[in-house]
Amino acid sequence: MSIYVGNLSFKATEADVTNVFKEYGEVKKVYLPSDxxxxxxxxxxxxxxxxENQEATAIDELNGTEWMGRILKVNKAKPRE
Known part of the structure; x- marks a missing residue:
């Protein structure tokens, strides 16, 4: 299962996001779509x-927190249709 991270700063990099999430466990992959x-x-x-336990902890701890000047929206990603 993946975690959706919304309202990211446009300056954030994959390395930045990895560093934030690795506090809650091993990060296997980070994907930041571009236009x-x-x-x-x-x-x-x-x-x-x-x-999934690491994902749940990261969601609980990071959802609604401020990072790089923005309030993060962090939740379980919905499967693609």
């Missing part, structure tokens, strides 16, 4: 962690 035309980050991303 196809401009190449700029879209302001959200997805994080995969080693276990």
């Amino acid at each position: 196809r035309e401009t190449g700029k980050m879209r302001g959200f991303g997805f994080v995969d962690m080693e276990t």
Whole structure:
């Protein structure tokens, strides 16, 4: 299962996001989508962690916190349709 991270700073990098989430366990993958035309980050991303327990802890601890001047929205990612 993945974690959805919304309202990210447009300056955030995959390394930045990894550093925040690794406090709660092993980060397997970070994906920050970018706009196809401009190449700029879209302001959200997805994080995969080693276990669901680590994901749940990260969601509980980070949702609603301020990071890089923005209030994060962190929850379980919905499966793609």
